[in-house]
Ligand code: HEC
C-alpha cells in the first residue's frame with residue numbers, strides 16, 4: 001500500500017517535471033541563442049531619412065501609437081490600459097528614454113519582443129500586445145520600426161504595473177498559454193500567388209493584426225482558425241468584428257472604406273473607426289488595394305443552416321422607422337449617397353449577429369474624420385427615447401426590409417446590451 005503511494009507520487013512528480021520542461025521548451029524554441037540585448041544609452045546611430053520614413057509608415061500600419069499612448073498623454077510614452085477578460089494590461093513606454101523606455105534596447109531585443117513576445121529582461125509578454133500577429137513581421141521591417149521609435153524624443157514615463165488577477169498575473173500561466181496558443185512564425189510568401197496578394201496577406205496577417213479582432217477566440221483568448229478571419233466577438237467591448245471573407249463589397253468599396261471610413265454601402269464605427277482613423281487611412285493606395293485583393297480571396301464563412309426568424313409584427317417597427325430614421329436613412333433604406341450610408345443591402349445590418357445594430361441604435365456613433373471624409377455625419381443615440389421593445393422592433397424592421405434578410409432582434413437582446421453598457 002505504502003509503496004504504491006510513493007510510486008504514485010514519484011510518477012506525479014516526474015510528470016510535473018516533464019510538463020514544466022515541455023512548456024519551457026515550447027516557449028524558447030526558435031529563439032537565437034544569446035543575442036545582444038542591452039546597449040549603452042546615448043545618441044542613436046545615424047540612420048537614413050528613408051529608413052525613418054519607412055519606420056513611421058509601418059508604425060501606422062501596425063497602429064503602435066494607438067495602444068502606446070495614454071489619453072491626453074505624450075505620444076508613444078505608454079500608460080494606456082488594454083482591457084482583457086483577465087484584467088488590465090498597460091502598454092509600456094516605447095520612446096528612447098534610458099530609464100523608463102527603450103533607451104537601452106538593441107534592435108535584437110526589439111526583434112525578440114515583436115517576433116517572440118519576450119521583453120528585454122526575458123519576461124514573457126501578454127498577448128494584449130498583438131505579437132501573435134506581429135511575429136510575421138520581417139526583420140528588416142522590424143529594424144525600420146525600431147529606428148523610427150529610437151528617433152523620437154525621449155519621454156520619462158515609468159511603466160504602470162498590470163492589474164491582473166491570480167493566476168493570470170503569473171509568468172507560469174502565461175508560459176502555459178503560450179505553449180498552447182503561440183508559435184513564432186516566419187513570413188513565407190506564397191509562390192503561386194501574385195506579389196499584390198502576398199503584400200496584402202503580409203499586411204493583414206502581420207502588422208495590421210486584423211485577426212486580433214476579426215478571428216474567433218476560445219475561452220482562453222486563443223484565436224481559432226486565425227487565417228480565415230471568420231469574425232469574432234469582442235466580448236468586453238460588446239462589438240462584433242464581422243467575417244472579412246466572402247463580403248460582396250467590391251474592391252473599390254473596400255479601399256474607400258479603409259481609406260475614408262465610409263463607402264457606398266457601409267461605414268465603420270467603434271473600434272474599427274479607430275483602426276481607420278489611426279492606421280489604414282494613412283496606407284498607400286497600392287497597399288490598400290493589396291489588402292482588398294487578399295481579403296476578397298478569403299473564403300466566405302459557412303451560412304447558417306437554420307431558417308431566419310421573422311419578426312411576428314412589423315407594424316411597430318415600420319412606424320418607428322418612419323418617425324425616427326427615415327429622414328436620414330431614406331424611406332426605402334437607401335441613405336443619402338456620399339453622406340449617410342444605406343441600410344438596404346448594408347452588410348453590417350445583415351450580419352447574423354445583431355450586436356452592432358443594437359448598440360448603434362442605443363448609443364449612436366460617428367465614423368472617423370479622415371482626410372477623405374473630414375466632416376462625417378453622426379448617428380444620434382436612441383437609448384433614452386425608445387424602450388427595449390421599440391428598439392427591438394425597429395432593428396428587426398431594418399434587418400428584414402428592402403431585401404435585407406437577417407434574424408429578428410428580441411427585446412431580451414436589447415435589454416442585455418443595455419445592461420452591459422452600465423457595467
Ligand atoms: C492592441 C494594443 C497594442 C498595439 C497595437 C501595440 N502594442 Fe506594443 N504592447 C502592448 C501592451 C499591452 C504591451 C505590454 C505587454 C506586457 O507587458 O506583457 C506591449 C509591449 C510592447 C513591447 C515590449 C516593451 C517592454 O518594455 O517590454 C514592445 C517593444 C512593443 N509593445 C512594441 C510595439 C510596436 C512596435 C507596435 C506596432 C507595430 C505595438 N507595440 C503595437 C499593446 C500594444
Ligand code: HEC
Nearest residue numbers: 208209210213239240241266267268269271272275347348
Ligand atoms: C480593434 C479591433 C479591430 C481591428 C484590429 C480591426 N478591426 Fe475591422 N472591424 C472591427 C469591428 C468591431 C468592426 C464592426 C464595426 C463596423 O462595421 O464598423 C469592423 C469592421 C470592419 C470592416 C467592415 C465590415 C462590413 O462589412 O461592414 C472591414 C472591411 C474591416 N473591419 C477590415 C479590417 C481590416 C482589413 C483590419 C486589419 C488591417 C481590421 N479590420 C482590423 C474591429 C477591428
Ligand code: HEC
Nearest residue numbers: 266267268269324325328348357360365366367377378379
Ligand atoms: C441624423 C441622421 C440619422 C438618424 C436620425 C438615424 N441614423 Fe442611423 N446612421 C446615421 C449615420 C451617419 C450612420 C453612420 C454612423 C457610423 O458609422 O458610426 C448611421 C448608422 C446606422 C447603422 C449602422 C450601419 C453600419 O453601416 O454599420 C444602423 C443599423 C442605423 N444607423 C440604424 C438607424 C435606425 C434604426 C434609426 C432610427 C431609430 C437611425 N439609424 C436613425 C445617421 C442617422
